[in-house]
Each structure stands twice: as C-alpha cells, then as structure tokens.
Amino acid sequence: MADKQKRIMNDMLDMLKNKFVKHYEDFDESSQRDFCDALISAKNDALRDGKESAPYLTDDNLSMTIFDLFFAGTDTSQQTFQWLLLFLCYYPEMQQKLRQEIESQIGDRMPTHEDRNRCHYVMAFIAETMRYRNVVPLSPLHKTVVQTKIGDHTVPKGTAVTLYHHNILNNPKYWENPHQLIPERFLESDGQYMTSRNKAFIPFGVGRRVCLGEKLAIADLFLVLVSFLQSTQQYDIVLAKHSGIDPDPNIADSINPKHYEIKLVQKL
Template sequence: MIDREGLDKPFIVKDYIFYMFFNIISASILGKSYTMDDPELKRFKYVLMDVGHEVGARFMLWDFSSFIRLLDRRSVQKQQQILTEMSLMIRNKFKDHYADYSDAIERDICDALITAKNEALREGKEWAPYLTDDNLAMSAMSLFLGGISTSQNTFQWIVLLMCYYPEVQRKLRQEIETQIGDRMPTHEDRNRCHYVMAFIAETLRFRNIIPIGVPHRALVDIQIGKYAIPENTSVAVYHGIICRNDKDWHKANEFIPERFLDSEGRYITVRSKAYIPFGVGRRMCLGEKLAIADLFLVLVTFLQSTRHYNIVVESGTGIDADPNGSQHMTAPIYKVAFSTII
C-alpha cells in the first residue's frame, strides 16, 4: 500500500483489504494467489462484492415475497447469472486440480476434498455417492462466499477503529513489539497478545457485521415473554442488539477493548452469554475459530509491516469516518494515510 500510495496521501483502503483476504482464502482453497491487476481477480471482486452493492439490502426480501421478486425480476435474474458464473469459475478450478493431483501431498482445500472423495469411495462409505465433483466444488464456493466478505468487512472496521482511537493503535503496536517483535506471528502468539485479542473481540461485539443470524426452527411450542412461538416457526436471533444492549454490557455503545481483559490484563476467554457475534445454537458459524485466527495473524502482520508509520484516518473531507456514527453492518467508506513516526 505504501509503495503504491505514498506517504501522507489519503486513499481508500477498502480494495486493498479485499485483495488481501481474497488471496488468503484463494491460496488456502485453490492454491493460487493473484496480483492486484489480474483480470480474473477483478472479476472475482465484482462477483463477490460489487454486485451486492448494486442490488443493496433489498435482496433479503426476495426469499419472503414472490411479488417483490417479480418487481425486481431484472435484479433477480442478474443475481442468478452472477451466482452461476461464480459457481462455474470455482467448478473449473476445482476440476483443474485433477491434472496434477497427488495423494502424497495436499496443497490446498481442493486437494483435501479430492482426497476425502477418493478415500470414501475406496472404503465404501455410505456418503461417498454425495461427494460428487459438483458438490465438492460448491463446498469450495461456500468457503469463498462465507469467508471473504465477512473477514474483509470486519478488517475494515478494525483499521477504522484503530485509526480513530490512536491510543488503541499505540497499545496494539507496543504489545506486538514486546511479545513478537519482527518475526512472523504464529497461532500460539494469541496466548501472549492479550490486548490484541481483546481488541478483536471488542470489534466483533461493537460492530457485528452480520447482526441477524441464520434462521432456526422452533422444535416445540414455546412462550418467550408475551410472545407465543408455535412449533416449526422460523426464528432468527438479532445478534446486533444482544451484543450491544445496556443490560449485559457496561457502556454498551462505547468501544472499550479492556472489557475483555481481567484485572491482570489477561484476555478473558470465558464468554458472556450475550457475546454472540458468530451466532448461537447448532447453526452458529462454523468458521469462528478460523476467522479469529486469520484476523489475528493479518492484524499482527499488518502492524508489523507498518511499524515505522502512524496510520491516521482522513478528516475534513465530508466522509463520515466516525465508527460510532454508523449503525450499519458494513463499514463506511473512509480514507487513511501513512505518516512517518517522528
């Protein structure tokens, strides 16, 4: 970023964050990384990110109303075409793995899926018939859809909050310098970087990027307060409200990473029941541990690579960069600049 944008020159950081997390996911799933100018990467970005902004939140109503789908039929058709294109791109890349696949080494998740399929067929497992190439390719696509958007959106909040609160940025850098230095971070470093972990936890609480969880089904008739919930009713949990209600959180609408530290400054691993950024019950997010691990490694590496600079958020340009002023799950568009530490 610094090489491309220079010092003391504000720029929108959003695309850089997307490319960073896309390459992390792509390398893990497909074993391939891209340069920022790669046409295929730009197409992936449009399919994964830009088309969603074109449609807006209205697409959430399509599942509930055939009339709205009829009114939005052009957008619905475009969305279907985009998803078809995305699935075809992933399917082709998955099948390309067969050309140089070896069961002696697993280069990425696609290789691991092929290995799982071959083992199931060889051992006559009852689920083997379901491990078709199309189904496995869709599993890889689900990882793309579920991993890139959420992680990069969370990291946009992380950068904005870190810039908006310079003291927080200073504490993060100080802990990383003390506990890790300039070596490559590992997963074990999470046990030493208590403030970094508390900062990530508070970001997930304070700006929950998926405030409404996936639907659940009521297994029996139940009464919740004054509301009667019949059996088989679809029920969704509003994470965003629970993560920021005054009953469960002291100064709930303030960003305070220290709330996740004990009296000795150690990261509190025992969670409050109201801390549910990844959902609840059997349908909670399966990628919680992976997401936190990735956010930790990326944040530490990012701060290590910029240790000679302050990262500041641009002000006075008409862009509302106040993270406290947005109640939406998507981070506002903002600009940052790198300045040399004097």
C-alpha cells in the same frame, strides 16, 4: 433481474464444482495441496469409516462449502478490517497498546498463528470490534423442522427463522456499557485473553449452524492486523481530513463505516 442473478450464481457454482472435481485427477492422500484436497480427504475418511455425515459429503455440497469459504468470508473480513483500521485511528491510545504488545511479544519477525496465545490485547481488540461493530447483524435463514415453542410463542413447522446478532451483541442486559469500545472486557484481571467468553458473544452465530469460517476469519484478522502494524511501526496511523465527512465509528448506521482516508505520520 432475479433470473440474471440466478444464472450468475449457477455459473459460479459450476465453475467451482469443475475446479473441485478436477482435483480428483491428481489427488494424493499423503500431500494435501489446498482446501479442495482437504475436503476430498475428509470425504474419503467419512466413507471409509461409515460416518453419519458421509451421505452428505457430495461433490455438490463440497463445492458449496468452497463457495461459502471464499465468497461469504471475503466481504465480511474486509469490512471487519475497515472497522479495525478506523478504531486504530480514532483511539490512538489503543493503537499504542497494540504496537507495544506486538513489539514485546513478536518483534520484527513474521507473525504466526501461535502468537495469538501471546498477544492478548490484540485478540481482545479484534473480539471487541466484532462485538461492537458486527458486520453480519442477521444470521442466515433457517427453517424449523418441527413445531416448537420459544417462550410463550409457538413456532410452526417450516417457519423461516433468523437470529438478530446486533440486539444481543449490543444489549445492556449482557454487556456493561455496550455502546463503548472496551477491549478490556475480553481480558481477565491478569491481562490474559479470556478463553471462556460471555455467552452473548455471537458474531459468528450460535448452535450447530455457527459460521464454519470462524477460526479462519479470526486467524486472518490477527495476522493481517499484526503485519500491518509491524510494517508501519515508524509511523502513527491517523485519519486524513477530507470532504467534511465525520467517520466517527461510534455513530454508525450501517454495517460498514463511513468512507474515510488514513495517512501515516512519521514519528518524532
């Protein structure tokens, strides 16, 4: 099984590298068509300016960046949206607040990234969902490059190290009532989305190795959530009863919510 997984992984990486390298054939510095072109442009800039990062911007590494973006980001964004949708159903008062803000700030037009600066409750709802039900409870493994100390503990050089996000995101030491979904914890007293958040808000990790897709993920979640609520503005989104399953999001034992179904109920 391990050999098969390794072979599949290598095949995917080869496919991505071939697609990336093919972009060199018709690359135009003045017209960036996609993420591959953006990476090539960044590589050229680094080489031209003699930046410290230039030796690391190889085709192999840049191909891996594409792999990280599309493969690592797909499942996590999908799982986070499953939680968002479940919370919409489970907390109708939050659903109503979200709809009211979207109606007053955006209306029926297509949302843009700039709308995040106006939809403070929407952003707080997304942030609190990622805190309360983080879909990546552990950071990727890293390795210490020198012997170091953490508190009273000595960590030898070459030790594999990971960060347990869940213990920080749901720790009463850092959060009041951490086992409750409270979007307002991310709002200032005037209702503005906090620009300076709790340092314990680490759904994307910490330090120089923080998830490179953080901004993209939040932007996508915002656009998809707002578009979904706009397209269902004539309905209430509610849980459908089925199979006796209780999808209570407050009783979670995995990074995914239990299987659930939703239905749209016409507003009176």
